[in-house]
Amino acid sequence: xxxxxxxxxxxxxxxxxxxxxxxxxxxxxxxxxxxxxxxxxxxxxxxxxxxxxxxxxxxxxxxxxxxxxxxxxxxxxxxxxxxxxxxxxxxxxxxxxxxxxxxxxxxxxxxxxxxxxxxxxxxxxxxxxxxxxxxxxxxxxxxxxxxxxxxxxxxxxxxxxxxxxxxxxxxxxxxxxxxxxxxxxxxxxxxxxxxxxxxxxxxxxxxxxxxxxxxxxxxxxxxxxxxxxxxxxxxxxxxxxxxxxxxxxxxxxxxxxxxxxxxxxxxxxxxxxxxxxxxxxxxxxxxxxxxxxxxxxxxxxxxxxxxxxxxxxxxxxxxxxxxxxxxxxxxxxxxxxxxx
Numbered sequence: 001x002x003x004x005x006x007x008x009x010x011x012x013x014x015x016x017x018x019x020x021x022x023x024x025x026x027x028x029x030x031x032x033x034x035x036x037x038x039x040x041x042x043x044x045x046x047x048x049x050x051x052x053x054x055x056x057x058x059x060x061x062x063x064x065x066x067x068x069x070x071x072x073x074x075x076x077x078x079x080x081x082x083x084x085x086x087x088x089x090x091x092x093x094x095x096x097x098x099x100x101x102x103x104x105x106x107x108x109x110x111x112x113x114x115x116x117x118x119x120x121x122x123x124x125x126x127x128x129x130x131x132x133x134x135x136x137x138x139x140x141x142x143x144x145x146x147x148x149x150x151x152x153x154x155x156x157x158x159x160x161x162x163x164x165x166x167x168x169x170x171x172x173x174x175x176x177x178x179x180x181x182x183x184x185x186x187x188x189x190x191x192x193x194x195x196x197x198x199x200x201x202x203x204x205x206x207x208x209x210x211x212x213x214x215x216x217x218x219x220x221x222x223x224x225x226x227x228x229x230x231x232x233x234x235x236x237x238x239x240x241x242x243x244x245x246x247x248x249x250x251x252x253x254x255x256x257x258x259x260x261x262x263x264x265x266x267x268x269x270x271x272x273x274x275x276x277x278x279x280x281x282x283x284x285x286x287x288x289x290x291x292x293x294x295x296x297x298x299x300x301x302x303x304x305x306x307x308x309x310x311x312x313x314x315x316x317x318x319x320x321x322x323x324x325x326x327x328x329x330x331x332x333x334x335x336x337x338x339x340x
Contacts (some may be wrong), residue, residue: 004103004313005056009047014313015056020100020108024071027112029083032127034102035062035135036320036329038160038236040095042259044317049097058101060331061087061094064121064130068106073113082121084133085109086288089117103310103331119289122296128307128330130292132165132300135328137284137291139165139234142257143173145279146230150174153215155228156196157207158235159187161328162257164194164303166232171195172298179214179228181207182235186305186326193302208247218249220274225249232257232281238264245270257281303327309334 003017022028040059043049048057067081077083085102087094090111095101100108109117121130139162148154154175156163159182170178171194180191181200188199200210208226216227226247233240236258244254245267254276271278285291305326308316310333320329 001105002310003101004059004310005101006043006048006053006059007056008052010044011047012044012059012314012317013056014311017104020106022069022071022108023110024073025111025113026071027067027074027077027109027118028069029065029085029107029109029118030068030333031063031065031102031104031107032333033064033131034060034331035131035161036316036331037062037135038162038259041321057097058099058104059095060102060104061085061096062131062134063102063107064127064133065107067118071113075113076115077112077118082123082127082130083118084121084130084292086117086119086284087134088283089288090114092117103313105310105333116288119292121292125296128304128332129295129301131330132295132303132328133288133291134284135161136165136168136295136300137288138162138257138281139167140169140291140294141283141285142166142232142234142255142281143169144285145255145281146232146253148173148175148230150176152229153177153179153227154230154232155179155181155211155215155226156191156232156234157181157237157240158233158258159184159191159199160234160323161303163232163234164190164327166234166257167191167196168194168298168300168303169294172294177215179211184324184326186324190302190305190327194300208243211247220250228252231255234258236260238262241266245276248274248276250274251276253277253279255279255281304330306330307332
């Protein structure tokens with residue numbers, strides 16, 4: 001079968017690999033849809049998890065599929081069940097430095113018998129929408145970390161898939177005053193469809209001027225600050241963190257979910273004076289199933305902007321690398337799961 005592997009910096013290939021065979025505690029999944037993540041782009045750029053790999057590293061961790069076979073000790077899954085994956089459960093690290101990856105026809109999920117790896121998908125949810133469970137969980141965790149509540153004013157910097165997931169989560173929780181900030185008109189259009197009240201195109205507008213106009217002003221030592229209660233940093237732009245510290249009102253909260261490879265200066269004088277809260281957001285909510293539940297009650301289809309078969313992975317990769325292209329790029333397998 002075909003499988004996407006990273007062989008070194010900017011060296012990603014569609015390799016021919018043997019079909020996996022499940023052991024007594026494992027499950028074999030026929031992959032139907034798998035999204036390209038910003039983390040995948042980072043792995044490709046670095047050539048592996050944190051630098052050049054010594055062996056091919058499989059990619060793909062945002063996936064939905066069908067159980068094809070299970071080992072004798074797996075009790076709660078049966079062939080034919082539609083499932084989504086928690087890729088890091090049980091330290092399997094699927095598509096994240098582990099031995100397996102989801103950009104393939106079939107995926108071995110080790111120790112599925114222990115539970116917490118695979119979650120059943122409702123019949124009402126399509127494969128590609130179910131594959132949004134993982135990125136939605138990341139955006140949901142970022143919202144959890146700022147503890148945003150209905151009636152509050154929130155700004156989401158970055159309207160890529162994780163920022164869009166955060167916006168959808170906020171809308172689902174009744175937080176109506178959400179402003180999306182991005183450089184892409186297409187992404188901002190998707191943000192509005194998913195629940196953003198207003199959008200700011202940072203390529204032509206001053207985000208802080210716009211936030212003061214949209215969320216009002218609150219003074220700190222006589223200087224006007226944005227009235228925004230909480231911020232989600234999903235852009236990866238270092239200037240955003242410094243901007244939040246400079247322009248946030250007292251008691252504002254910030255969660256950082258984007259990847260910032262380089263150290264960023266932080267004015268702890270401003271953090272102290274304004275009593276700001278800054279929290280990192282990594283991976284998922286404690287209950288992974290909450291993301292799947294949200295997908296079951298709310299239409300997130302605008303988030304998927306492009307679809308490609310596995311054999312066109314490099315074309316899909318080019319779109320995923322284009323910040324102006326749109327939302328989630330989804331890889332779809334054929335009906336037999338051959339992925340060719």
